[in-house]
Amino acid sequence: xxxxxxxxxxxxxxxxxxxxxxxxxxxxxxxxxxxxxxxxxxxxxxxxxxxxxxxxxxxxxxxxxxxxxxxxxxxxxxxxxxxxxxxxxxxxxxxxxxxxxxxxxxxxxxxxxxx
Amino acid sequence: xxxxxxxxxxxxxxxxxxxxxxxxxxxxxxxxxxxxxxxxxxxxxxxxxxxxxxxxxxxxxxxxxxxxxxxxxxxxxxxxxxxxxxxxxxxxxxxxxxxxxxxxxxxxxxxxxxxx
Numbered sequence: 001x002x003x004x005x006x007x008x009x010x011x012x013x014x015x016x017x018x019x020x021x022x023x024x025x026x027x028x029x030x031x032x033x034x035x036x037x038x039x040x041x042x043x044x045x046x047x048x049x050x051x052x053x054x055x056x057x058x059x060x061x062x063x064x065x066x067x068x069x070x071x072x073x074x075x076x077x078x079x080x081x082x083x084x085x086x087x088x089x090x091x092x093x094x095x096x097x098x099x100x101x102x103x104x105x106x107x108x109x110x111x112x113x114x115x
Numbered sequence: 116x117x118x119x120x121x122x123x124x125x126x127x128x129x130x131x132x133x134x135x136x137x138x139x140x141x142x143x144x145x146x147x148x149x150x151x152x153x154x155x156x157x158x159x160x161x162x163x164x165x166x167x168x169x170x171x172x173x174x175x176x177x178x179x180x181x182x183x184x185x186x187x188x189x190x191x192x193x194x195x196x197x198x199x200x201x202x203x204x205x206x207x208x209x210x211x212x213x214x215x216x217x218x219x220x221x222x223x224x225x226x227x228x229x230x231x
Contacts, residue, residue, distance in 0.1 A: 003159075031217050043206065043221040056218045088158065094217055102148065102210060102217050106160040 002026065004107035006091050012113045018079040021110045025072050025093030031055075032074040033104065034066060037088040046089075049074055078112075086114045117142045119209050121222035128197045129230050135182075136192045136225045138207030146212040149183065149190045150219070155203040163205070166190065168212070194227075202229045 005024040013019050025032050034046040045058040049068035066076040072093075078085055088111050092104035118141045128134035140149070151163040166174045166183050173181050178198075182191045194201055207222040 033217060033219075035219075035221075042223045043219075045218045045220070048217050050217075058218070090160065092160075103150075103162050103165065104217070104219060105162075106152075108157070108159045 004091055004093050004105055006089075006107035006110050008110060009108065010111045010113075012115060013081050014115050015081055015083060017081050018077065019081060019112060020075055020077045021089055021091075021112075023074045023076075023091030023093075023107060025074070025091075026105055029093035029095055029105070030072055031094040031102075032068055032072060033092045033094070034074070034076050035090045035092065036060075037090055037109070038086075043090070046076065081114045083114050086112060088112075117144075117147075117209050117211070117220050119207050119220050119222040121205075121207055121225050123225045124223070125226045125228070127228040127230060128194070130197055130199060132197055133193060133195045134197055134227065136194075136205055136207075136227070138190045138192070138222055140188050140190065140207070140209050142188070142209065142211075144211055144213065148210045148212060149181075150208040150210070151179070151181070151190075151192045152206045152208060152221075153201075153203045154206065154224075155200075160206070164192065197229050199229050199231060202227055 007022045031050045033048040048056040052068045063079045068074045088109045090109045092106045120139045147168045149166045152160045154160045164176045178195045204224045206224045208219040
């Protein structure tokens, strides 16, 4: 069974641009979560989607948005990029209701550099 | 809001020895889940072990075991017979058991070095 796939793996943008990151969850997983990882702040929760609905949202500005499609694939978008948005963005999928403890399976991440 | 604290930014251990990574958390909830995740240099994070708060018995997965002290809000990870492949960043994480909440709150991590 294929794991969580994130694309692109690396990307470089300039301030003010916008970026879209993609995540394909493990087949059968209906929950997709996004995390931002930086050396200073560590891992911070961005949002979680389940059946195309955002169920939870972290404490990030409105420039960060996401969505989930009917096939459970998810995208996140960051508009008007700032230098501080440089980070590793991790996507994780879960069986959700079928796994009460909610183990998350992570992708390898998308490394965003903002110049 | 829940917080997770890992007080050891870095740890090192000799191959075949035992090492314990510390984690404390703060919550007002009585039902929750605790996890240890491992992030090797390749970056993909994988689950090492998990503990349900309502279970008194400490979880064990092969060479990995936890010491869960609910009253003290402590959740340490013990790695026995350390191997070179155990070298990684280890994150302690908390998840509420209430509702459809799949948000994980992570600690800042502990970088484990395994010396041959």
